[in-house]
Amino acid sequence: MNLKALSLYDEFFICAYCAYCIDNEAACPTFRSIKHEIATGRGKMLTARYLSKGLLSESQGLAALSEGLFQCTFCGACSEVCLVDIPLTDVYSELKELVQKYLPEGTKRSFEHLIRSNNIYNLDQEDRNFWSVDVEEIYEKWVNKRAEIGYFIGCVASYSSRAASAPVSILKLSQIASNPISIFSPEEYCCGNPFLLGGNPKEARHIARHNIFQISQLGIQTLMVSCAGCYRVFTKEYPKLLNHNLPFKVITHMEYITNLIRTKKLNPRNNKPIKVTFKDPCELGRHCGVYEIARELIALLPGVEYQEMENNRSRALCCGAGGLLLANYPKMAEDIAKRLIKQMEDINISLCLNACPSCQINIDNTLRKMKSPIKSIDITDLVRDRMIER
Numbered sequence: 310m311n312l313k314a315l316s317l318y319d320e321f322f323i324c325a326y327c328a329y330c331i332d333n334e335a336a337c338p339t340f341r342s343i344k345h346e347i348a349t350g351r352g353k354m355l356t357a358r359y360l361s362k363g364l365l366s367e368s369q370g371l372a373a374l375s376e377g378l379f380q381c382t383f384c385g386a387c388s389e390v391c392l393v394d395i396p397l398t399d400v401y402s403e404l405k406e407l408v409q410k411y412l413p414e415g416t417k418r419s420f421e422h423l424i425r426s427n428n429i430y431n432l433d434q435e436d437r438n439f440w441s442v443d444v445e446e447i448y449e450k451w452v453n454k455r456a457e458i459g460y461f462i463g464c465v466a467s468y469s470s471r472a473a474s475a476p477v478s479i480l481k482l483s484q485i486a487s488n489p490i491s492i493f494s495p496e497e498y499c500c501g502n503p504f505l506l507g508g509n510p511k512e513a514r515h516i517a518r519h520n521i522f523q524i525s526q527l528g529i530q531t532l533m534v535s536c537a538g539c540y541r542v543f544t545k546e547y548p549k550l551l552n553h554n555l556p557f558k559v560i561t562h563m564e565y566i567t568n569l570i571r572t573k574k575l576n577p578r579n580n581k582p583i584k585v586t587f588k589d590p591c592e593l594g595r596h597c598g599v600y601e602i603a604r605e606l607i608a609l610l611p612g613v614e615y616q617e618m619e620n621n622r623s624r625a626l627c628c629g630a631g632g633l634l635l636a637n638y639p640k641m642a643e644d645i646a647k648r649l650i651k652q653m654e655d656i657n658i659s660l661c662l663n664a665c666p667s668c669q670i671n672i673d674n675t676l677r678k679m680k681s682p683i684k685s686i687d688i689t690d691l692v693r694d695r696m697i698e699r
Contacts, residue, residue, distance in 0.1 A: 310371075310407060312361040317400045321361060323393050324354035330387035330397070335624035337387060339380050339634070342644040347377035350387035350397045357404060374404055375411035380641065383506060383632030385595035389623050398596070405508025412507065415636035419503045424512065427498040428464045437494050440466055440473035444480045448492060451480070456491035458565070459529035459557075461520075461543070463536040464499045465666035471673065472666035475535045475687035479562055482693060486574035490533070496523040500539040505546055506633050513542075514550045521547065525556055535562040535687070537590035537665035538631075541597055561599060563664055566692055567606045577695035580612035585691065586658045587615075588649070588672065589625035590665035603664060603688060610695045618652040626652065630671035646675035653683055662688040 312318055330336050330350035339348040346352040356377060360370030378401055388397040412420075422431035440462065441448040460479065466472045483490050498520055501513035524532060532555075534540045543559045569575040587607065593599045600622045607615050620626045629635065629645030650672065653661055661676075661683055663669040673685035 310367055312357065312407075315403045317396070317403055318361070320395045320400050321354055321358040323395055324351060324358070325393050326351055326355070327392050329390045329392050333386075333390045335386050335620050335626060336390050338382055338384060338627040338629060338645040338648070339641065341648065342641050343380070345380075347373060348380040349377075350391065350395070353377045353381070353401065353404070354395070354397075357400075371408050372411050375408040375413070378405050378408060379413050379416060379633060379637050381632050382591070382627045382629060382634045382645065384591035384627035386591075386627065389595050402505070402508070405506075406510070407508075409508060413637045415638075416507045416633050419633060419636055420507060420509065420512070423499055423503060423516075427516070428468060429499060429503055430464065430468045432468055434495070437467045437497060439468055439470075440476050441480075441494075443477050447480045447484050451489055452492045452495065453527065454489065454491045455528045456489055457529070458488075458531045458533060459491040459493060459524055459527060461497060461500070461524070461532055461534045461539055462492075462494050463534065463539045463666065465670070466535060467494060467497070469666070469670065471670050472687070474690050475562070475666065478687065478689040478693040479533075479535065479566075482566060482569065482575060482689065482696070485696060486569045488569060488574060491527050491529055493523055493527055500536075500542040501546075502538040502542045503633060505542065510550060513546070517547045517550050521551070521555065529557055531558045531560060533560055533562050533565045535664070535666070535689070537593035538667065540599070541592040544597060561593070561602060561664060562689055563602045563606050566689055567602060567609065570606075570609045575692075575696065577610050577692065579695045579697050582612050582614065583660060584614045584616060584658045585660040585662050586618050586653060586656060587662045587688070588628060588668055589622055590663070590668050591625070591627050591631055593664055594625060595623055603662070606688065606692070607662070610692065612695070613691070616656045616658055618656060620652060628668040628671050630667040635667070635671060642671055643675050643678070646671050647679065650675060650679065650681060650683070654681065658683060660691065661685045662691060664688055
């Protein structure tokens with residue numbers, strides 16, 4: 310093991326041990342759950358520093374690092390508040406490549422599923438169109454269609470019935486707008502985010518090449534994604550993995566729907582009053598800087614009263630599902646979600662709107678366990694509801 314070979318090695322020694330990544334209101338959601346510093350930015354930096362100085366044995370240091378790295382949601386809050394501007398999540402990604410012999414079981418299982426089935430659920434590729442049952446006629450017309458706009462659905466929405474409403478809403482809204490899009494789910498693989506979050510960029514690179522080839526085959530010029538993790542991977546990770554820019558533009562499903570409304574292709578009319586908030590996904594917000602499009606879309610919807618949570622945008626609280634935490638430590642993910650839900654209850658909203666299926670599901674699971682009246686849905690589901698006159 311040669312820590313000095315890491316491109317961000319010097320960052321280990323820049324950490325000022327200031328505790329901003331621990332004590333700041335929006336920082337380290339894991340620390341607030343388990344009160345163990347190994348998962349914080351400071352804890353991981355100091356562990357790497359001690360390991361590099363020989364103050365820890367290799368086995369001790371890497372085992373401790375693995376614990377801290379995989380109890381981290383990769384939410385980026387620590388990077389956001391770091392006083393000395395350490396790119397902490399980039400450091401974590403490099404360190405994860407060193408702890409492959411110490412992976413937790415949930416991460417190992419995710420890797421095995423991806424290698425065997427190209428999705429995180431270990432289900433058959435032909436079942437990837439599971440979500441399309443309610444829009445089968447539209448799906449059959451648009452599947453593998455050559456079109457300017459294509460839709461990358463992602464594993465969670467493809468295989469989980471709890472998140473399938475987002476692609477259904479997108480297809481129905483596109484049909485209402487007479488705006489056909491290309492659906493290439495039969496050839497779609499997982500974006501590769503679990504490999505990247507688990508420290509295995511080599512396997513992620515194989516997936517990236519496959520997906521880029523399949524998208525290019527259909528002549529797609531703009532790729533729409535409805536998953537925050539997929540968006541981060543396509544916009545931030547694929548260009549680095551492949552060492553070249555993508556041959557198409559990548560947008561969120563919110564940008565796509567907002568454009569349909571602004572160009573009058575969609576005309577929301579249902580003005581039944583409802584009070585909502587929006588959960589800024591960590592990978593879309595802090596990692597990619599996408600904050601305002603959700604609020605712009607909500608402002609176009611009649612009858613919707615919007616209320617911000619106390620922590621929002623770059624200081625938004627994590628839902629607990631990211632960084633493979635839900636796969637490895639589900640109880641911890643639930644504890645983190647409860648803190649977020651408390652802010653929703655404080656503003657007395659009916660709906661939590663999401664732009665990430667993992668956020669949507671983890672928040673929904675926790676809301677149900679708490680017996681809360683708040684509902685967690687994808688933002689496009691509200692748009693579809695506003696199209697129906699009451």
